[in-house]
Amino acid sequence: MTLNEIARALNISKTAVSFCLNGRAKEFGLRPELEEQVKAFADEHGYKPNAAARKLRNKKSVPPIGIVFINEGSLSKFGSTFKRIFRYLQEVRREYIFMGSTISQLGNTMQTLNSMEVKDVLAIGRFREPDAETTDDPIEATGIKQWQKVKLMLQNGMHLYLANYAFPLPENHITENIVRVGFDRNDLQRNFLKRAIAENLAPVALTNWTRNEELLVPEFLESKDLIIPIEWNDQCQGGREVGEYILSLRKKRPVRTVFISNTISAISLISTLTDAGVRVPEDIAVAAFGDDPLAEAVRPKITTVGSPDDDKTLDLLKSICGELPPFPENTVIPYSFQERDSLKF
Numbered sequence: 001m002t003l004n005e006i007a008r009a010l011n012i013s014k015t016a017v018s019f020c021l022n023g024r025a026k027e028f029g030l031r032p033e034l035e036e037q038v039k040a041f042a043d044e045h046g047y048k049p050n051a052a053a054r055k056l057r058n059k060k061s062v063p064p065i066g067i068v069f070i071n072e073g074s075l076s077k078f079g080s081t082f083k084r085i086f087r088y089l090q091e092v093r094r095e096y097i098f099m100g101s102t103i104s105q106l107g108n109t110m111q112t113l114n115s116m117e118v119k120d121v122l123a124i125g126r127f128r129e130p131d132a133e134t135t136d137d138p139i140e141a142t143g144i145k146q147w148q149k150v151k152l153m154l155q156n157g158m159h160l161y162l163a164n165y166a167f168p169l170p171e172n173h174i175t176e177n178i179v180r181v182g183f184d185r186n187d188l189q190r191n192f193l194k195r196a197i198a199e200n201l202a203p204v205a206l207t208n209w210t211r212n213e214e215l216l217v218p219e220f221l222e223s224k225d226l227i228i229p230i231e232w233n234d235q236c237q238g239g240r241e242v243g244e245y246i247l248s249l250r251k252k253r254p255v256r257t258v259f260i261s262n263t264i265s266a267i268s269l270i271s272t273l274t275d276a277g278v279r280v281p282e283d284i285a286v287a288a289f290g291d292d293p294l295a296e297a298v299r300p301k302i303t304t305v306g307s308p309d310d311d312k313t314l315d316l317l318k319s320i321c322g323e324l325p326p327f328p329e330n331t332v333i334p335y336s337f338q339e340r341d342s343l344k345f
Contacts, residue, residue: 001047010041015115021049029152063120064095065320066113070125070164071102077262077292078124078164081313085122088314094321103127104142107149110158120159120320124313127182128166129173154178161320163313166210167332181312181331185210185289188305188335189259192287193220196257199345201285204257205249207242207265209289225249228258232265239268246284247276257285257343263292266302270342285343300341310335 003021007014012034019025020038067085069075075082089096097116101109106123113121130144154160154177165182189210196204197220205226206213213227221227228245232238242265246255260266266288270280278284280300287303288295295302310333318324339345 001042001045006038006042006045006047010038012038015112018115021047062094063117064097065089065317066110066118066121067096067098068101068106068109068113068121068123069099070106070123070127072100074125074164075100076264077290078311078313080293081124081163081311084314085317088317092321092323104139104146107146107153110150110153110160114153114156114158119157120161122161122163122313122317122320124163126164126166127162129170131170131172133172151176159320161316161327163316167330169330175329179316179327179329179331181316181327182333183306183310183335184332186212188289189213189216190220192259192305195345196259201257201343201345203253203255204259205246205255206259207261209261223253225253226255235262235264236268239265240272243269243272243276246273247278250278255284257287259287259289261289263288263290263295263302263304266342267294267298270298270300270302281342281344287343291338295338295340303340303343304338306335 003014003017007017010017016030016034017038019030020035021042025032025035069078069082097113097118099109099113101123110121130140130147132140133144135141135144150160151174154174157177159177159179161179161181163181165180167180167182167184168186169180189206193204193216196202203222203226204220205228206216206221207228207230213221214224217224217227226249228242230238230241230245232241239260242258242260246258246269249255258269260269266286270286273280273284280286285303287305289304290306291304295304312331312333315324316327319327337345
């Protein structure tokens, strides 16, 4: 009798069977009745744990690290970061498990990693925890439910390290076994707008990035229609849609500068504008967050906020491995401007 055979017989997952037989059912929210049923069935059919496998697991004194990329776009945006961390893990001979996830599936991902003995999870990609505990929006409700699972994993000994956190913190943020490292996007936007206004580069249009853009009206933005209501998964298509929005908006009001949330979308935005006869930066200047290597490879070269030197992901990993001291619970990274051809202050 094997775990798979027990799972098939009881019509439940192999993972659930393992948790029940190892005394971890309560930890993962499984019903006590199910735990009793699984144990009784296993005893009745003479199930015995695989001694060799258990011995092998016990020999692992250092558990693997979970490396998780948040959303597919982070693979390209943080490509150089991933190369550095994998090179480092090979050098120190530390085992790791590499997985993809989304914000709305992070709880399930952490449960899976926990079942593989992972205790430390490094998540790479833009992340912000839910602001509320309840919502009528079904998509946001899924994210809140998943965040509750994350909390449970942390309460039971896992540690989560968020390497590209979107500060500021929500009021109900958690503090147990979690480290956040990232930019304060609200502060970044305000400083960018102050500088653009001072250099006569207003009106500025912004993509709906932090979800707090309406607070910038009217101090920094003349009206709400300068907040571009584009949300996308595909960065190239998103940039095209931003360009089409700006071209339409220009028929009603002037737009001098666009600040967009990533370099790949900025490339598509510039292409859409120039195809329509708009000169960059003479007619409309463009800047993007995150200094992707592509920013230097295209024409015009794209002005960005945030440089590779600002990335603390490798340092965060070294602290997990014990080479560097632990990071503070919340670390806000200073950002820098990389001024190029698409926008000159």
